[in-house]
Amino acid sequence: MRALPPSRPRRAGRGAWAVVRAQVRAAFLAKLQYRADFFVDALLELFWTGSAIAPLFVVYRDRTTVAGASFGEALAVVGVFTILTGVLETAVTPSLNRLVEHVRKGTLDFVLLAPRDAQLLLSTERIEPWRSANLIAGIALVVAGLARDGIHPSPTQVASALVAFAGAVVYLFAIFTVAASLAFWVVRADNLVYLFTSLFDGARWPRHVFKGFVRVLFTYVLPFAVMTNFPVEALTGKLSLLSLGIATAGACAAFVASRALFQYALRNYTSAGG
Amino acid sequence: VRTLRLLRALFVVGWKEALAYRTELFVWILATTMPLVMLVLWRAVTEEKTLIGADGIPFGGQKVVAYFLATFLIRQLCGSWAAWQINQEIKDGTLALRLLRPVHPFLPWATEQLAYIPLRGAVALAGAGTALVVYARGELTTDVLVLGALPVSIFLAFICTFSLNLIFGSLAFWTNQSTKIMDAYNAIFFVFSGYLIPVTLFPRRLAEALDYLPFRYQLGVPVELLVSGYDGKTAWLLVAKQAVFATLLLTGAFAAFHRGLRRFEAVGG
Numbered sequence: 001m002r003a004l005p006p007s008r009p010r011r012a013g014r015g016a017w018a019v020v021r022a023q024v025r026a027a028f029l030a031k032l033q034y035r036a037d038f039f040v041d042a043l044l045e046l047f048w049t050g051s052a053i054a055p056l057f058v059v060y061r062d063r064t065t066v067a068g069a070s071f072g073e074a075l076a077v078v079g080v081f082t083i084l085t086g087v088l089e090t091a092v093t094p095s096l097n098r099l100v101e102h103v104r105k106g107t108l109d110f111v112l113l114a115p116r117d118a119q120l121l122l123s124t125e126r127i128e129p130w131r132s133a134n135l136i137a138g139i140a141l142v143v144a145g146l147a148r149d150g151i152h153p154s155p156t157q158v159a160s161a162l163v164a165f166a167g168a169v170v171y172l173f174a175i176f177t178v179a180a181s182l183a184f185w186v187v188r189a190d191n192l193v194y195l196f197t198s199l200f201d202g203a204r205w206p207r208h209v210f211k212g213f214v215r216v217l218f219t220y221v222l223p224f225a226v227m228t229n230f231p232v233e234a235l236t237g238k239l240s241l242l243s244l245g246i247a248t249a250g251a252c253a254a255f256v257a258s259r260a261l262f263q264y265a266l267r268n269y270t271s272a273g274g
Numbered sequence: 275v276r277t278l279r280l281l282r283a284l285f286v287v288g289w290k291e292a293l294a295y296r297t298e299l300f301v302w303i304l305a306t307t308m309p310l311v312m313l314v315l316w317r318a319v320t321e322e323k324t325l326i327g328a329d330g331i332p333f334g335g336q337k338v339v340a341y342f343l344a345t346f347l348i349r350q351l352c353g354s355w356a357a358w359q360i361n362q363e364i365k366d367g368t369l370a371l372r373l374l375r376p377v378h379p380f381l382p383w384a385t386e387q388l389a390y391i392p393l394r395g396a397v398a399l400a401g402a403g404t405a406l407v408v409y410a411r412g413e414l415t416t417d418v419l420v421l422g423a424l425p426v427s428i429f430l431a432f433i434c435t436f437s438l439n440l441i442f443g444s445l446a447f448w449t450n451q452s453t454k455i456m457d458a459y460n461a462i463f464f465v466f467s468g469y470l471i472p473v474t475l476f477p478r479r480l481a482e483a484l485d486y487l488p489f490r491y492q493l494g495v496p497v498e499l500l501v502s503g504y505d506g507k508t509a510w511l512l513v514a515k516q517a518v519f520a521t522l523l524l525t526g527a528f529a530a531f532h533r534g535l536r537r538f539e540a541v542g543g
Contacts, residue, residue: 040451044458051461058471059319067318191298195305202311209318214311 019116020124027127041130048085049137052078052204069206072149076232079141080165081204084227086134087169088176088200094126096180096193103183108269119262123173146235153235160234160244167251168227172200174254175222177262184265196222203228223250284382288389299390303397306349312470313342327474328481331502340413340501341472343406348496349469350398352431354387357456360443365450369538380440380531387436410501419506420499423513427496430516434492437523440531447534468494474502488523491516 031037056078060071069077099122102108111121146153153161179192186192202214203224210218210225218225230247233239292299316338319325324334333341360383363369372379406414415421442459445452464470467489473481484490495512498504504512 037451040454044454044461047458047461051465054465055471058475059315061477062325063323066322186297186301191301191305195301198305198308201308205315209315210311211314211318214314 016117016120019120023121023124024127027125028129031127031129038130038133041128042133045086045131045133045137049082049134049141052082053141067206067208069208070149072145072147072151073232073236074145074206075148076142076145076235077206077228078204079138079143079145080168080231081138081228082134082141083138083165084168084172084203085200086132086138088172088197089131089134090128091124092173092176093193093197094128095123096176098122098126099180100183100193103269112266112269118266119177119259123177142232142235145232149236151236153237157235157237160239160241161231163248164230164234164239164244167248168231170251170255171223171227174251174258177258181258181262181265184269200224223247280377281381281385284385285389288386289392291386292390292393296393299393300397303350303394306353307346308464309342309345309349309469312345313339316342325475327472328476328478329474329502331474333472333475336410336413337501340406340410341497343402343410344497344500345469345493347395347398347402347406348428348431348500349493350394351391351428352435352493352496353394354432354436354439356383356387356436356439357443358453359383359386360440361446361452361456364443364446364534364538373535380527383440384436388432391432413501413503415500415503417504417506417509420504420509423506423509424496424499427499427509427513427516430513430520431492431496433520434488434516434523437520437527438488438492440527441523444527444530444534447537463489463492466490467492468497473498485515488519491519 053075056071056074059066060074064070066074099108102111102122111125112118114121175196176193179196182192199222202210202218205225207215207218207225207229215225226247230239230244234244316333320334320338324332327333331337360369363372369379372382375382415424438459439456442452442456445455449455466473466476466484466487473484473490473494475481476484495516499509499512
């Protein structure tokens with residue numbers, strides 16, 4: 001059976017916000033039925049946060065800086081990493097994993113029949129609100145890191161950090177959309193989502209520790225290190241306006257490219273039938 | 275003989291499956307490259323100052339390269355991800371089909387996991403193995419006794435990891451959070467097994483405490499045997515401790531699975 005989607009992808013257009021709101025509300029209500037999950041997930045997030053900061057204590061045990069980054073800065077980078085992980089696990093990967101499942105089972109047809117933009121519907125289909133416990137832990141780590149170094153960011157620095165963080169979220173969404181789009185060609189695309197999640201783990205370190213190929217990979221190919229480091233550098237006044245501008249433009253370009261790939265993949269989708 | 279023939283058949287099925295999903299397998303291998311990222315990080319850390327481990331062995335320079343390449347390589351040889359499969363089979367009821375077969379479910383699960391190892395190992399050996407020999411040959415052990423202990427240690431590391439996967443997978447008989455609990459365990463495993471940080475770099479008390487926990491025996495011990503310059507006696511002592519843990523964990527896995535099985539009711543028909 002050939003693809004069900006229309007020959008031209010629908011635009012998000014009018015009513016998109018209402019759809020997002022309704023989808024998010026439905027996802028929240030579904031998850032609210034399993035309140036016990038909150039405690040389990042919150043506990044698990046504590047473990048993960050602990051595992052993220054434990055290596056820092058070993059690395060900084062008998063030194064004050066590593067590759068020019070102080071312990072406070074490294075802690076703040078782990079904080080931004082934790083917040084982004086929270087965003088990823090709350091709003092990005094659950095929906096993308098669901099997309100992979102849809103493609104594999106052939107149930108994507110039902111989504112494509114809906115008179116709305118397919119990417120919008122798929123990106124907001126599943127939300128794990130309990131994973132947002134990471135956001136609180138991450139903010140606490142950023143505040144602790146800055147306080148440790150006695151840094152009090154100005155309102156302009158905070159604004160720059162928020163712009164850099166927003167860019168990071170857009171980048172994250174774009175990269176994982178690319179991974180999920182490959183589900184149309186690769187059977188076990190959940191492995192790809194896992195691959196990107198694993199590589200993202202490398203972004204918990206100050207970016208100057210990376211050299212050679214890994215530096216190129218984490219800065220230009222998959223800019224995970226930029227995503228976690230730029231907000232901290234903005235808060236500490238180390239980020240130039242030019243760098244912030246390039247990163248923001250890069251995030252927008254990545255989003256447009258990932259959407260184009262997703263639409264291309266959709267046009268090539270052949271239903272699993274059934 | 276019948277059991278051997280059965281094991282061979284199960285292994286061949288697993289091997290064919292591994293070959294069929296070779297692209298996905300390669301992606302999976304790429305997903306376990308964190309030790310290579312850690313290599314870059316620890317190179318930066320030790321460039322400024324060589325660290326001294328709790329065992330008195332300096333950690334810096336080529337030792338860092340050898341340690342993390344070996345970590346990547348050995349994880350491919352002793353890793354197991356059976357918990358997710360077991361969890362899925364219990365949840366969707368397909369475990370019932372396995373129970374109908376005249377073979378204990380642990381055997382097909384084990385052979386499926388083992389069948390992926392040659393392919394994973396070949397890819398890792400081609401990359402990390404070559405890099406180890408080219409860049410850090412001097413750090414690899416040449417002691418015959420240690421080299422003899424190494425394959426035993428890798429096998430026991432697999433048994434430890436597989437048994438823990440069986441235990442966490444079996445938790446699905448009681449809770450639908452079993453994979454999350456496995457995730458939490460892995461978070462601790464990554465820190466304390468030597469995967470991100472060599473165990474000997476922890477403060478002495480903590481490093482000693484890790485002797486009584488399973489993490490190091492799942493990965494750190496075979497890596498240490500390959501690159502830490504231990505003598506034969508130390509190597510075989512570590513392998514003996516590993517064997518104790520493997521026995522305890524496998525016994526625990528049998529107990530957890532059979533106790534859970536009493537609660538199992540197949541879904542649908």
